[in-house]
Amino acid sequence: MQLRNTRNGYGVVARSLHWWMAALMIGLIGLGLYMTAQPDGDPKWALYDLHKSLGVVVFGLLLMRVIWRRTSPPPPLPASMAGFEALAAHAGHLLLYAAMLMLPVTGYLDSAFGGYHISVFGLFEIPMLLEKNEPLFELTVQAHRWIGYGLGFLVLAHAGAALKHHFIKKDDVLLRMLKDRPD
Numbered sequence: 701m702q703l704r705n706t707r708n709g710y711g712v713v714a715r716s717l718h719w720w721m722a723a724l725m726i727g728l729i730g731l732g733l734y735m736t737a738q739p740d741g742d743p744k745w746a747l748y749d750l751h752k753s754l755g756v757v758v759f760g761l762l763l764m765r766v767i768w769r770r771t772s773p774p775p776p777l778p779a780s781m782a783g784f785e786a787l788a789a790h791a792g793h794l795l796l797y798a799a800m801l802m803l804p805v806t807g808y809l810d811s812a813f814g815g816y817h818i819s820v821f822g823l824f825e826i827p828m829l830l831e832k833n834e835p836l837f838e839l840t841v842q843a844h845r846w847i848g849y850g851l852g853f854l855v856l857a858h859a860g861a862a863l864k865h866h867f868i869k870k871d872d873v874l875l876r877m878l879k880d881r882p883d
């Protein structure tokens with residue numbers, strides 16, 4: 701098992717973080733949409749608690765991922781990609797990272813401004829450092845919602861691009877995220 705990234709592909713640490721976080725992010729969009737459509741009461745609030753707990757896990761994994769990325773930089777994009785394609789790929793990745801950061805941040809803010817708590821799987825509580833504030837609650841709920849929807853479109857484009865690389869351009873971009881590829 702190759703732990704670190706090489707010049708030809710992602711190592712097992714970056715790959716595990718990518719796929720676990722991808723599953724969590726897609727799951728959280730689905731859970732977010734499902735739970736908000738439920739009638740108030742049980743099980744809606746339990747689903748909110750689950751959504752928030754998993755969101756806190758995403759935040760923790762993101763911190764580890766950013767530190768690891770600095771320790772072991774990603775492989776360069778294939779030289780066959782045109783300048784604008786490479787630019788679009790980098791911009792897309794940056795937006796995905798921004799969404800992975802801003803969803804937990806706006807999720808925290810909307811809970812705090814709404815006067816709600818965040819209990820992580822019932823094990824411990826995240827300190828709520830802000831006072832209840834109705835206008836800011838409305839604003840951060842909207843921000844969270846629209847960033848969540850934006851992420852949905854971004855993920856479709858991102859996964860579509862990965863499949864295009866694999867099946868149409870037939871390069872190794874998808875394989876780099878799937879298995880060891882030594883230098």
Ligand code: HEM
Pocket residue numbers: 718721722723725726769774777793794796797800855858859862863873874875876877
């Ligand atoms: C569901 C299907 C998905 C597929 C097929 C997929 C595929 C890939 C592939 C092949 C790469 C490597 C690109 C390269 O070599 O430069 C990659 C990178 C990346 N993916 Fe995904 N991905 C998926 C979902 C997601 C999701 C849901 C997220 C986040 C919400 C995400 C975030 C990222 C980021 C941030 C990178 C850049 C990693 C880096 O270089 O730091 N991906 N993905």
Ligand code: HEM
Pocket residue numbers: 725726728729730731732733736748751752753754755756758759800803804805806807808810811818841844845848849851
């Ligand atoms: C990290 C990834 C996350 C994703 C992808 C995500 C996604 C979503 C989505 C799609 C919705 C539904 C929006 C709507 O249609 O109204 C939602 C709602 C919500 N999320 Fe998240 N979320 C994440 C993290 C968090 C975190 C960390 C928290 C809090 C700690 C949180 C708290 C909430 C709350 C309270 C709602 C309900 C808002 C309302 O009443 O409309 N989320 N989320």
